[in-house]
Amino acid sequence: MSIEINKQKCVGCGKCRDVCPGTLIALDENKRAYIKYPRDCWGCTSCLKECPVQAIRFYLGADMGGTGSRMHTLKRGELLDWIIEFPDGGITTVTVDTKESNKY
Amino acid sequence: MKTEKIRTDILIIGGGTAGCYAAVTAAENSDKNILICEKAHIKRSGCLAAGVNALNAYITEGRTPQDYVDYCMKDAAGIAREDLLLSLSERLNAVTERLEKEGLVILKDAKGKYVTRGNRNIKINGENIKPLLAGMAERQKNVRILNRVNIIDISVTGNRVNGAFGISIENDTFYVIEASAVLIATGGAAGLYRPNNPGFSRHKMWYCPFNTGAGYAMGIRHGAEMTTFEMRFIALRCKNTIAPTGTLAQGVGAKQVNALGEVYEQKYGLTTSERVYGTVNENVQGRGPCYLRTSGITEEQEQSLLKAYLNMAPSQTLHWAESGEMPSGHDVEIEGTEPYIVGGHTASGFWVDTDRATTIPGLYAAGDAAGGAPQKYVTGALAEGEIAALAMCRYLENGAAGKIPEEEIALRENEISGFLSNGDSPYTAEQLEEAMQTAMDSYAGGIGTNYRFSEKTLDEADRRIVQLQRLSDTLHAGDMQELMYIYELRERLTVCRTVIAHLKARQETRWHCFAENTDYPERDDVKWSVFVNSRFENGNTEIILRRVKTP
CATH class of the missing domain: 3.90.700.10 (Succinate dehydrogenase/fumarate reductase flavoprotein, catalytic domain)
Structure with missing residues (x-):
């Protein structure tokens, strides 16, 4: 389980690097973010939520049953979309209202 | 590497749940200077990075703080401190209301009352709980926050704490921080044992993998009394x-x-x-x-x-x-899961009084670092941060300013430049970490043995950990981040030795899995209704048995 960062999309703002609770993300010589220690990701998804251009995808490692799907987030006011892209091109979105409590 | 000296009244090591709340409390109740040193960034660091689903410690309508204490005592099979549990239970609801005021979403019924889940839990949307707490700390005028500064040790001389030493991962700086009071809010210890997914997803664990037992290790090294490390937590x-x-x-x-x-x-x-x-x-x-x-x-x-x-x-x-x-x-x-040492769930941690003062004058502990009060969860950690902060403010009224001797600073600089210039080790911190996890898994009751151990296996675990400690002296750090990894490894090894000594000391099986001793498979209330405490002195872990007070 870890993340991948799309360097073409990355704008070099450094917000993902700043927020990572493990200090695992760095900026390369062109000021593009990359994950320096992919095996050390906790899977907290803090970086996804910080990224202003949706350049970061979260995935489950094959060792924990991952099948190649990728997840990212999109903020729409008080709504947070969690967008899952499946390997076959399918997409599913779960929308969380950040002002709504969990039911359980 | 440059050296920078900082002077503060209160140093908080770790800007997580307890640390942030302690900073806010001290700032709102005094004019003292408060410094938080956080090895990552306080916005999402610590246990709450991804969020939390519910608040598990709350006194619901019709219940009393004493009910919460009774529940915790029962779950811990009697090995917990009623005084500590009561002092935090009395604050659970107030800290909850404060968080709601700061913007935490809590589920309410039509009459405006919190909706409960069972007898002790309330339902929330806790995704943003850490940014909320971090924001509260950042807004305080007398709180300074140093992100990406990893504290490697505290300074204890003249029978009191005088501050701490840190390294900046970002700007090649060695920090010497003199403080009159120090709060250990570093969380518990993950990564001691081989995890469930030991390969690529090794950090997909229950507890924050970046909590490496730093605070415990600092206390152990300086002879603070520690408690109940044998009550491991397995989720x-x-x-x-x-x-x-x-x-x-x-x-x-x-x-x-x-x-x-x-x-x-x-x-x-x-x-x-x-x-x-x-x-x-x-x-x-x-x-x-x-x-x-x-x-x-x-x-x-x-x-x-x-x-x-x-x-x-x-x-x-x-x-x-x-x-x-x-x-x-x-x-x-x-x-x-693999076993963790975590004082917010079991009773492991610093032996503290009701002020959360440790046995080292000027040194306090809160949250997962503080022992004796299991099941404190998020709100209990906030309550302990508050208690410790108020106690530190009182301590400062009479306390002298901390002063770190020059010789000690020079020794630390030497130690750091040693790791940066070491050259001939075939090992990396990562390799030694894996060896430590394997040793703990095989011989100190990890997943691989269904959490079981015996005196003989514990002896083998200890032998291997001591050997790894020696090997860790020769590690080389290419940059400040690698230097942090070496210190984190050494913290974990220190905690491992204390865990092993405690597991060996309790000659019974009181909690299945948490401490499953095959030499003593039964619970023995006559002999073992006691706290197993320890002090590390001259290279040895001295065990101290203390009675559990019954009312």
């Missing part, structure tokens, strides 16, 4: 994703069932350790895998679960979605 989690199970068990009433479909939880009991033990035992008896029976939940329940997990453990929602095995049609497989 019952969803297989693979290591996501929480409480949401399924308490939220939608899912029962623990074995592969034959039999509900087995009543057979073993419902305390935290009994739930894990039952699952281990069903597997040993050939009735695994074990599951939480979610099949048959409604479509609406399923949708709520998908959202709830996104607010605390997004891996589980992704797993459900990509495997196609949705919880309404498929039971969720469960397993026990």
